[in-house]
Amino acid sequence: MGNVLTIAGRELRGYFGTPIAYVFLVIFVIMSGVMTFNLGNFFARGSADLSAFFVHVPWLMVVFIPAISMRLWAEERKSGTVELLMTLPVSAGEAVVGKWLASVGFIAVTLAATFTLWITVNILGNPDNGVIAVSYLASLGLAAMLLAVGSCISAFTKNQVVAFVIGVAASFIIVTSGTPIVLDAVSAIAPKFVVEAVASLSALTHFTGATQGFVALSSIVYVVSMIVFWLFATVVVLSARKAD
């Protein structure tokens, strides 16, 4: 555990040691404002809640999360620091979890930076702050899951652009797998139980439920098992490909 936190701490300081953190934070906050007020018609809705914001969060994540996860391992492999890290007395699991944890911490900071929206609705009316808090947690859970997927993709390649593009595609499929976009394509080639299995993997279904205040145990199990699976896959991919 000590090693995990040491690696996470170094990594998190690394975000703020480069322009990445500041560019990402500022653009994410601007985009979330644009989405909420322009596309979400925040004022015209006349309702003191943040659903105009949270309805756009999964789509923001599809683009923004791979921009963070793409560098997790691709950069280490490109610069050769992966050899340094893996020859220190740490296990691959500790390194994978530590770096992923730092990326989750960074997204937590980014989400916290949208707090002005929360203050705004409290000034304008009396929102259900419990629902908003759960929605923020659901956003972080969605981000943590997509970061785990992106971590695995990043371990496959030394090229960050490749990791980004595949990361966007994978995130899009995971978010939309319960919608006709994916289900129509699957039902054309697979039996019904496969269609249902794919639909149950949809992040959007779980996320929308949470933003309406319904947190099902199945959603928590879904997020945790996705994270565990993809981080484990990262360890496997990394062990096989780190020296290529």
Add this chain to the structure above:
Amino acid sequence: MPPSNLSENSPLLEIDGLCKSFGPVKAVNGISLNVPAGEVLGFLGPNGAGKSTTMKMVAGFLEPDEGTARICGIDVCEQPKEAKRHLGYLPEGAPAYGEMTPYGFLKFCASIRGLKGAAGKQAIEQAIERTALGPVVKRQIDTLSKGFKRRVGIAQAILHEPKVLVLDEPTDGLDPNQKHQVRELIEQLSKDRAIVISTHILEEVDAVCSRAVIIDRGVVVADGTANELRGLLKDVENPSLEMVFHHLTSGDVLPDVSGELAGGANG
């Protein structure tokens, strides 16, 4: 060479029949070496001979297809984390996190190695002093010259006073003064440690190495002191190491003589 079955006398680093293939290419094909305390072993060979691959396997970065390495008697493949505690390793090209300062980077490595608080501070300061990094400790590693970057890598490798040091081209990119400094440092460190350095520079063998091993196409073709290697060219008067190197690695190996010396490495 001490027999390896005597535990108190057994060498600090034992390389035991390492093999590694990349696709159809056998990069390392059965390399065995023992390095006792006090020895500085020079690892020589043309590019692509398998030097770095061997070192990566010793450091636990690459899994060997066959064979293993033992650091202070601990098997790298079976107990990688434990073995790595006793090893200082400078990877090829001295990679480091460019956005960090040397101090921050060394602090991270010390912390991973369990050196925290006062002990960590002392270890970092000693490593900085030994590698003469003082003037640049607060600058970003990305902005440092090649020589300083190399020394940051060396500082990281010696930070925890490891019993076994494996340095892949420690003097590459250094100017003659810096090379001299690093060689002096290696000599100082060698007293109770086993050190392996790879190099292209044959003069380095005379300068710091108590023993040299030449490898070619994944196998050991010669093993001995610099003078023993020179002795391999019997029909030449005062042969240089360069001539020996050229002779042994151009595919024109003297089978009887080199076989005899290389055989000594398999103990």
